[in-house]
Amino acid sequence: MSEQTAAVKNGWMNRALNTIEVIGNKLPDPAVLFALLMVIVWGLSWLFSGMTFTEIDPRSGQQVQIVNLLSGDALTLFASNIVTTFVNFPPLGVVLVAMLGLGVAEYTGFINAGLRSILAVTPKMLLTPVLIAVGVLSHVAVDAGYVLVIPLGAVIFYAAGRHPLAGIAAAFAGVSGGFSATFFVPSSLDPLLAGMTQVSAQLLDPTVTINPLNNYIFTTASTFLIVLVGWFLTDKVIEPRLQATKVDGDTSQMVKMDALSAQERKGLRAAVISMFVVAALLALSIVLPTVTPWAAPAEQVVEGMNPLLVAASPLMKSIVTLIFVFFLIPGIVYGYVAGTVQTHRDVIKGMSNAMSGMGYYIVMAFFCALFLYAFNQSNLGVLLALKGANALKAMGLPLAMTLVGIVFLSGLVNLVVGSASAKWALIGAIMVPMLMELGISPDLTQAAYRVGDSSTNIITPLLPYFPLIVVFCQKYVKNSGIGTLVALMLPYSIAMLVLWTAFLLGFWALDIPLGLGASYEYIPNR
Template identity: 70%
Template sequence: MSEATLDPPRGLVARALDWVERVGNKLPDPAVLFLLLMIVVWVASWLLSGMSFAEIDPRTGKAITINNLLAGSALTGFMAQMVSTFVNFPPLGVVLVAMLGLGVAEHTGFINAALRALLSVTPRMLLTPALIGVGILSHIAVDAGYVLVIPLGAVIFYAAGRHPLAGIAAAFAGVSGGFSATFFLPSSLDPLLSGLTQSAAHLIDPSVVVNPLNNFYFTSASTLLIMLVGWFLTDRVIEPRLTKTKVDGDPAGLPKMDDLTAAEKRGLAWAIGAMALTAALFILTLLPETSPWRAPAGTPLLAGQSDLLVSQAPLMQSIVPLIFIFFLVPGVMYGYVSGSAKSHRDIIAGMAKAMSGMGYYVVMAFFCAQFIYAFGQSNLGALLAIKGANLLQTMGLPMSMTLVGIVLLSGFVNLLVGSASAKWALIGAIMVPMLMQLGVSPDLTQAAYRVGDSSTNIITPLLPYFPLIVVFCRKYVQNSGIGTLVALMLPYSVTLLVIWTTFLIGFWALGIPLGVGATYSYPAG
């Protein structure tokens, strides 16, 4: 009997995801795909630039227009901005600086030894929810989860004898799929979105005040929901489907689950001690009221929030350099004590090795940055978002269906515009006033937006960090592509859209407060 006949039949969901992966991976290389999409945007902008649209752009108060990117001035402007567009691409510097420190810690063996020690005392069945929870918690450090938690998710799963792509999927679900969830601590997204919501509400009623924690109870409760959904999908859907996916990455670069040697135990102890000492000294610099890490005087704060945790604080703007230091210090200490690093040249070699592995990502980032810039300049995304919002208004749906419509519209726009604040600045200025006139509070509209935005983060290649996750996958499965990652994350996206939306409707139906000072109806009552 052949080996194929011994394999159990694959279920409908697995076969559908296999089809998505095959089709997705037949697309051109991601870098070329971004180039082709940019050409499509250029042509579309040329075709639509002469048309008149009745839709009003909330940013200008005038009828929206499409900018012709093939006009001479537009092309020369594009060329003049090409270098700065690439260099200022937000994820680029974040990824490269963080990877310098991580590269040393990985090259000397510190990360490998630390994970092996951790896994020796952690129940295998709790790895998935713990990883998703850490991904959600990483939102406090803005985008650090993308460059820290997701690659470590793969390492943890592989070291535990599980498929590394399942670890990437679980971590990605927590970091990005649960982007609007909070682990009982406010994130930088809360004041950002609430400020935009209040500005939009003032178009109808200048007296409306939107509390920065207006969705806090809902997003905190959503943490448990996302952990449970992610746990089930990872262990019951994603990982079983990956049993036939061979891990064919470079064996020398993949973690091993051997027992720690005496030298490794000694190196690990000194490394953890060095990390603890560094952390203690750093905390001491945070304590004084005059600490330079604190936000400037007069910075608006959330209720009870420290001036260390607002986006304007130097501390929050230094998250990536801090990641670099907090992995560099123990990585160096471990290397010298364990003997894996003989001199400073080994440390520099670790950094160089990390950068050499980022070559493919840098290429993808270049084309991704150019496409996102061109798409934003064209105004095509704004036109589609405004048309969708106006369509939702004219449908006159019941409240529960209106909430579903907001979620789906937000998810659709998220496939076209990567930035959470940019999307909400665009569609919030339309949706918030429109729904206030239908009796829906700005707080509820914002909550519905956050559900749709987060749920589709993990399947849109326009997410600035999406190419980086593909690179992480290729470290373990060399033929991974956009199709591989989309097929991995599609079950999370669809399930979160359904269950999280139902969860929001349940909050509304039961009258459970969304957050501090939040209401469901307008006027409140």
């Protein structure tokens, strides 16, 4: 054991994280935990439903009213919508459809051979930063990173002789912790948040317009910060701590760094060619038509955004389908050429194996969907967000401290309200006009919100994809639980909150542009 590893193992941070892990893993099974939280929400909704609150919901313009979920009407509505709530739970379809294609690619050996080929030419020391950067880049494909990058991070690390949970942590840090970072390509979140910022700003000044890429320079630069922070923590803190954690999952199907056989190389070449053919056909369908069917209608495109990249475009809505196709076809081609598939029944078996491994996730997703439905219906999250924002406003802190307060308030509210747009619709309606009155631009306020919103994604069990990441961990370490994942990700979350906030303040101090058409000061009638 190296001195560095021993220091990490015996240090106060490791002891604290071990305590968090133990306590967290003593919580009930995640599925039961979500059920219990739902019951608690029911009780709180009954308790607060008779109270009057002065907070105004900016979405409706009315005073916030807590909905009693134990009333007859609410219970019958809940019961009648259980199936719909579960089936329409956004991560459910995304995960299952993507896993069908990935299951075939894994079963036939395509993923195994492809990763072995890549790892043979990739320097081991660069695995971590490349994985985190790919995680950040995956935001362009909406939620694809959760079902693609994170599990592959574990596979890549294990194949390289490193701990698979460290790969999950690094990938999760990039995909979810760096959610508001952008790797040169704008994400669909940019125009969404900018539109809400403009609505909030126009409450005070109807002439204000917000460029959809008003944070683009800051979020692009933030990618390098996220990669560096994640790289250091993964290699120097997380992985040394995991050396005592035994990998006791089923490793029979995991990648082993053996040299590719001639048949495997032949199959891999054919599979890669098939991927390029599919990609070429997709590119032609985008380029050749005068008006590509993959683009969003003009009325749904914000000025300055590529109509192919907005959330409403058929291309973005088809990302999961494209993942399915881009792994299914090469997986089948590889299987037939390499001899790992004999008939179509083997392909179906690969899909079946993938679905059988999703059983536990489906159970957790059921209770998670019901809890989130109840929590959203109750308006408890709305009340919490508005009370926090009003409390921050009432403090009257110096400008820099107020920005720091917005970051930490956003991170705190993020623990109970998962949607980035929903939180900003609530918090922004208070914070944007308040800071405009103090001379702070909506662009800077929005950037502060994005820092806090991203930084705590990775430690909240209420993140819709959090149960899925727990399942990924259990594939390698059987006794993994909520505590395991929170303890893994807490160092990233704390470091991002502190360093990313300092990074934003540094941008402000040096007057580096936040984005296109952005400013730091608000000047009326500019």
